Amino acid sequence: MQDIIKMHNVTKYYGKFKALSSLTLDVKENQIYAFIGPNGAGKSTAIRLMLGILNFNEGYIEVLGKSPTQNNIDIFQKIGYLPGELRSYQKLTGNEVLKFFSNLRDIKEDNYINNLIERLDYDPNKYIKELSKGNKQKLGLILAFMHRPKLLVLDEPSSGLDPLMQQITIELIREARQEGTTIFLSSHIFSEIDKVAQKVGFIKEGELIVEDSLEVLKSNATKSITIYFNEIVPLDLFNNMENVNYVENNKNVVKLNFNGPVDAIVKMISKYEISDLKTQDPSLEELFMNYY
Amino acid sequence: MLNKIWTKVIYDQKLSLIFWNLILIGISLLIMSMYPSIKLSGDALDKAINSMPKEMVELFYGGEAQSITTPIGWLSMELYGLILPFALIIYGVTNGINAIAGEEKNGTLELLLTLPISRVRLASEKFFSLVLGLLIIIISFSTFIIIFKDLFDLEFEYILIVIAGIELFSLALVLSSIGFALGTSTGNKSISVGLTYTITIFSYLWNGLVGLVSGIENLNNISVFYYYSGLKYSSNRIDLVEFFCILLFSLLIVSLSIFIFNRRDIRTY
Numbered sequence: 001m002q003d004i005i006k007m008h009n010v011t012k013y014y015g016k017f018k019a020l021s022s023l024t025l026d027v028k029e030n031q032i033y034a035f036i037g038p039n040g041a042g043k044s045t046a047i048r049l050m051l052g053i054l055n056f057n058e059g060y061i062e063v064l065g066k067s068p069t070q071n072n073i074d075i076f077q078k079i080g081y082l083p084g085e086l087r088s089y090q091k092l093t094g095n096e097v098l099k100f101f102s103n104l105r106d107i108k109e110d111n112y113i114n115n116l117i118e119r120l121d122y123d124p125n126k127y128i129k130e131l132s133k134g135n136k137q138k139l140g141l142i143l144a145f146m147h148r149p150k151l152l153v154l155d156e157p158s159s160g161l162d163p164l165m166q167q168i169t170i171e172l173i174r175e176a177r178q179e180g181t182t183i184f185l186s187s188h189i190f191s192e193i194d195k196v197a198q199k200v201g202f203i204k205e206g207e208l209i210v211e212d213s214l215e216v217l218k219s220n221a222t223k224s225i226t227i228y229f230n231e232i233v234p235l236d237l238f239n240n241m242e243n244v245n246y247v248e249n250n251k252n253v254v255k256l257n258f259n260g261p262v263d264a265i266v267k268m269i270s271k272y273e274i275s276d277l278k279t280q281d282p283s284l285e286e287l288f289m290n291y292y
Numbered sequence: 293m294l295n296k297i298w299t300k301v302i303y304d305q306k307l308s309l310i311f312w313n314l315i316l317i318g319i320s321l322l323i324m325s326m327y328p329s330i331k332l333s334g335d336a337l338d339k340a341i342n343s344m345p346k347e348m349v350e351l352f353y354g355g356e357a358q359s360i361t362t363p364i365g366w367l368s369m370e371l372y373g374l375i376l377p378f379a380l381i382i383y384g385v386t387n388g389i390n391a392i393a394g395e396e397k398n399g400t401l402e403l404l405l406t407l408p409i410s411r412v413r414l415a416s417e418k419f420f421s422l423v424l425g426l427l428i429i430i431i432s433f434s435t436f437i438i439i440f441k442d443l444f445d446l447e448f449e450y451i452l453i454v455i456a457g458i459e460l461f462s463l464a465l466v467l468s469s470i471g472f473a474l475g476t477s478t479g480n481k482s483i484s485v486g487l488t489y490t491i492t493i494f495s496y497l498w499n500g501l502v503g504l505v506s507g508i509e510n511l512n513n514i515s516v517f518y519y520y521s522g523l524k525y526s527s528n529r530i531d532l533v534e535f536f537c538i539l540l541f542s543l544l545i546v547s548l549s550i551f552i553f554n555r556r557d558i559r560t561y
Contacts, residue, residue: 044560051406054557070410070554077408087399091304096294103295104407143403 001028003062004151004182005050010059012045012206019045020206022059027184027199032177034193034214035186036288037203043186044084046203047155050184051081064151077105080149084156084186086140094124094131094139098146105147116142119168133160145172152176154185158192170195190284200284202291209291214284221282221290225262226255227269228276237268297414301421305387309428312383316376316433323370324437324444331361331445345504363446364525367437372456372523376433377463381492384426384468389484391418393475396559405558415476415550422472426464430457448525456523458530462538463520467492469542473549479559 005027012020020042027033037043048054050061052068066072088097098113117124122138131139137160144152157173158166166189173183173196187193193200194214201211210217222245229252238244238256241264248255258265293303338359359365392415395401404414434457438450470491474484499515502508512518519534
């Protein structure tokens with residue numbers, strides 16, 4: 001599969017401050033890549049570098065097969081971008097902003113734009129200065145999606161939206177992917193990433209500390225299991241198991257945290273009578289918290 | 293109006309342009325309407341002005357003293373000496389700085405740069421709209437003065453107003469270009485405003501006062517105001533070499549700033 005975004009050993013300094021350190025990531029065609037990190041970790045800097053808004057000091061960036069520089073301005077026809085905080089022309093109405101951007105993108109028909117307006121329940125007749133954060137976000141989403149781009153770069157797509165609109169945003173992202181769009185998104189809403197992302201990258205202090213598919217990250221992560229025995233079991237029952245890294249034994253209820261296969265635990269507990277068993281995969285939030 | 297960068301700038305400025313036109317036409321009307329009475333009783337004021345040092349007259353009236361009882365002398369002193377040049381400089385410098393640095397500060401530039409439009413085209417169209425705005429204002433009040441001058445006994449050849457308009461355009465263009473260039477190359481609105489107005493005021497004072505300082509009295513030609521002749525009976529033709537030098541200088545600094553803009557990071561606020 002073709003790489004839509006390639007960032008290799010990209011380093012960015014702001015004066016003496018190193019905002020990104022040898023960042024390497026690849027986003028494949030039609031993939032949804034989620035970029036996760038705390039505030040100031042370098043997420044927005046990475047996004048601005050891949051859009052050519054900032055220049056990098058070292059490394060190499062390719063977006064849609066070309067360097068995102070002024071010499072390759074044509075690639076921006078295929079990119080839709082939602083900034084972390086949309087700031088648009090205060091004295092214009094939503095309709096005017098949409099008209100301006102669709103003219104500059106040379107969009108001939110506005111059926112899809114009207115469809116987005118309707119689905120996001122956005123009032124384009126209001127002036128930008130009158131819009132709430134959520135409504136500005138809706139306008140930003142329409143501007144990003146309006147030309148059916150090949151690559152969507154979404155910085156906090158659900159920020160400021162109510163749960164219903166968050167769900168619609170997820171639907172829009174899924175639909176875009178079905179149409180072949182590649183999506184690079186950064187978000188703090190873990191449930192949103194859990195629902196859509198195939199690949200996840202964790203960034204910390206300008207460095208990518210983990211990058212893998214959500215499935216692999218979850219399977220490698222610590223899982224928990226709670227066993228409700230019908231009898232009191234020995235306190236040291238799981239002490240000799242290598243993959244069990246935590247045991248909480250409360251009479252006949254045992255809670256284990258473990259890595260790797262569950263086989264040894266199942267064999268061990270099968271010797272006892274069990275009334276209930278609950279397993280829990282780690283949430284993305286728990287994975288995130290483990291790294292930070 | 294929202295299909296190009298430069299048309300959008302004009303669309304955004306529609307109220308501002310109407311305001312500037314109305315204000316300058318209004319001031320022109322007021323000053324023109326005062327001429328019939330000045331013509332009859334301006335001798336005393338002429339004497340007072342002529343008793344002042346030449347440099348002071350240049351400083352306060354924007355050029356050498358002409359009798360205010362003449363139509364050109366009156367308009368030159370009251371309109372073309374200070375009011376019109378500084379009004380146009382304020383309009384041009386403000387919009388020149390806002391063209392890129394203003395959008396950058398407002399945060400609207402980031403999204404604009406993710407459109408399939410090059411930075412060179414973006415900045416060039418912004419500069420074009422700035423020039424167009426200046427021309428619209430100058431043509432409006434110049435046309436007004438030419439049409440209504442006879443109503444107030446202001447008898448002179450209309451070509452003098454055309455030439456004064458070109459002089460005003462040159463002066464405003466060069467200072468607006470400095471503002472545009474500083475804003476575009478640095479992206480810093482505050483620094484650009486400070487520097488451009490410092491250059492403007494220093495240049496103005498230098499032109500007016502340097503003649504009072506012995507030894508450097510001939511150095512007033514480094515001031516941009518030195519090249520502004522305003523409205524004069526003697527200025528009945530345009531100095532094309534001077535005009536094209538000013539245009540070239542403006543284009544040069546604007547091009548240099550666009551070259552820098554094309555390569556620099558966009559600031560985030």
